[in-house]
Amino acid sequence: MIRVLLADDEAMIRAGVRAILGTAEDIEVVAEAADGREAVDLALKHRPDVCLLDIRMPRLDGLQAAAELHKAAPGTAVAMLTTFSEDEYIASALGSGAAGFLLKSGNPRELIAGVQAVAEGGAYLSPSIARRVISRLGAGQLGKQAAARARAEELTAREREVLALVGAGLSNAEIAGRLHVVEGTVKAYVSQVLARLGFKNRVQAAILAYEAGLVGEE
Known part of the structure; x- marks a missing residue:
């Protein structure tokens, strides 16, 4: 069972999100918070x-709550839930250690899929957010490809393979199945990749994989 803490200052939004998550058999909302400070306190408790x-x-x-949780509760995955899709929010959320970015206006299935993905150690961007990120990489930021390739080349061949699969959005379990190894081995590789690249989370690694042109090579 995936245990979820939901934080939003609007009670109606919390009720709606709880109702959506309640339709998934493997998700349970264990606590709710009306502000970021309460969210951090409840997360440390539950x-x-x-x-x-x-x-x-x-x-x-x-964003501040995510940064605190990233340090105080590294075992808890964080996904941002918002009505805003501006680029600065995306960058700030990823920099705070968030593993997912979900729009309140998105399809309810995206909400469930996002929670399941980050709970399994994966990364998730709502499709509209993913399109924005990828389009930016292809329209003016392709000059970063050489630098990204150089960073990726610092990794071993197996680490680059894992990076590519992270970029494709696969969870640890899915990567393990693809590479025919145990999940614990994948977790170790992912940790090595993040450490060597200096990244806080898988989303940042996934973006580098796109920039380096690794996605689709696995």
């Missing part, structure tokens, strides 16, 4: 698998 954080909240916003 130790959920996933924290769904609204970006704009009182006392402590979602």
Whole structure:
């Protein structure tokens, strides 16, 4: 069972998200918070698998809460839940250690898929967000490809293979199946890749995989 903490300062939004998540047999909302500070406190108390954080909240916003949780509760995955899709929010959320970015206006199936993905150690961007990121990589940021390739070349062949599969959005279990190894081995490789690249989370690694042109090579 995936245990979720939901944080949003609007009670109606919390009720709606809870109702959607309640349709999934493998998800349970174990706590709710109305602001970021309460979300951090409850997360440290309940130790959920996933924290769904609204970006704009009182006392402590979602980005600040995500940064605190990344340090204090590294075993809890964080996904941002927002109505905003501006690029600066995406960059800030990823920099805060978030593994997912979900739009409140998205399809309910995306919400469930996103929670399941980050709970399994994967990364998830709502499709509209993913298109924005990928389009930016292809329209003006392709000059970064050489630098990204150089960074990727610092990895071993197996680490680059894992990086490519992370970029394709696969969870640890899916990568293990693809490479015919145990999941613990994949977790170790992912940790090595993040450490060597200096990244906080899989989303940042996935973006580098796109920039380096690794996705589709696995």
